[in-house]
Amino acid sequence: MAAINSELGQMTKEPSLLRRLVRSRSGLLGLVIVVTYVTVAILGAVGITPYSPTEQHPPDRLQGPSAQYRLGTDLFGRDMLSRLIKGATNSLYVALVAVAISSTAGTLIGTVSAYIGGRFDEIMMRVMDIFFAFPAILLALLVVTILGRGLNKTIIAIAVVYTPIFARVARGPVLSVKQMEFVTAARSIGMKHDRIVLRHVLPNTLAPLIVQVSLALSWALLTEAGLSFLGLGTQPPEPSWGVMLSDSQGISEIAPWLMIYPGLAIMLGVLGFNLLGDGLRDTLDPRLKRLR
């Protein structure tokens, strides 16, 4: 009897999301990379770096990795490690705020549009289609043209690109959930619309949204680096991985570490969020898992 009970207990007790995520290899790897990245970014935010990221040491220009400068120095004699750490802070800041804005705005638009439905929904989706008519990087460039360059403007550019994507991701599940009996039931007992949406509809759309958040973060990292690489994102002397990579052009032949470290940093960051997103999708939507 005890054995049956414990078995029953195991069957009904669903393991936590974290535990299920850790069980998938890609999810675990993604989680480890993301946690490391966030830790480094926090170090940069509180100022724990070997040197000041913008402090120049002219006599030590273009030095290779050494005991004094762990990852070498750049053209102005600035410590690469310190710049990489602060670069992580800047890129995470941009990615987090941009995704926070776009996921909130997008979810709101998608949910409300689908819940109201009819003509309103049709018009909203047509408006979203206009944004989808632009290749993402072009839309981001257009926003930068209007607002100018800089860290905070990059945030808005990324948010503008990603809001319609979140709207679409949120809309789908809401369309099917709002037909369900429990929503009809809630309506029939006189529940207010905002409460129905918040309590009954939204929780059912969370799974695809969580996955999308992780993928959006990886895309936001890429876009921040890309815009900065083009000189339109984070502005010097503030460090950004994209700026550092762009600065390495032309001198990477004599100082390859200028290119290798920021390049690796960008790749690992993007990979981390991508793997985490994949892991989350496998965990939250097991139907897709067998195809991977």
Place this chain on the structure above:
Amino acid sequence: MLRYIAQRLIAVIPTLIGVSLLVFIAIRLVPGDAIVTMLGTEAGMLTANQRAALESYFGLDKPATVQYVTWMGDVLQGDLGFSIRHGKPVLDLILERFPVTMELAFVSLVTALVVGTTLGTLSAVLHNSFIDLFGRLFALLGLAAPNFLIGTLLIYVLSVYFGILPNAGNYVELTEDPVKNFEQIIFPAMTLGFSFSASVMRTTRSAMLEVLGEDYIRTARSKGLRSRTVITRHALRNAMIPVVTLAGVELGYLLGGAVIVEQIFALPGLGRLTLNAISQRDYALIQGATLFIAINFVVINLVVDLIYAVVDPRISYGSHK
């Protein structure tokens, strides 16, 4: 079928109008007035009369709606404005640069499709083998490594180890010297196609894995067909449907999104033109080029949708209702 095409064409019109409105509004949201943005610092030298004359010449003294309608009228007649920086009509500039971008996009698309489908098919057929592992690593790398990183790395490797300078400039046109032109296009195309080949690989792999589990594949195998025939004739054909969609969507992106790659490799394409216009604040050119790229993107997506409807018999054309 005709009715479906007509429906799709009509559905695209509001999107196109929306796109033009968005571009029109965006350029007018730029801080500072249009004369200053057009002439730059030289605008300060204008007298009040000259300024008024210019405003009336460009129709800037009229309400925004009138300006939009006039602009759209010009656009529909092929007049996208005049770039003061280049001293040329915007459309001429775009049409000069567009072939470079088209060639780049086309070569990267072909490269990516060949690499991606081969690797994806091998990965699926030899599921969980060493090749599968390699393919999956390749896909992971392709998704994580942005094209500006791949480009920078490629230039480094080529110049340091092979003595080739792929970003030396002096672009040679295809008609001038096809061999030299190919040498200049292939590395940027590989850079641009790398991440796309990764998504093609992933899509092919998962579609193949799904298709290979279907009953008709088992039937084909059990009636004694050679494994190669089953894979190429029966499985791959059906697995290609999502890849075709992907390729269509990607072609639009490649055409518009070649910005960074063209910049790194100093290719005089549409993306580089747009980027330079942004850094030089050449608003007439930004407006024209953005509109051109976006319309291109919409039209390509439409064409892909239509091809898709022809290729995939499961899509209904809405005429059976």
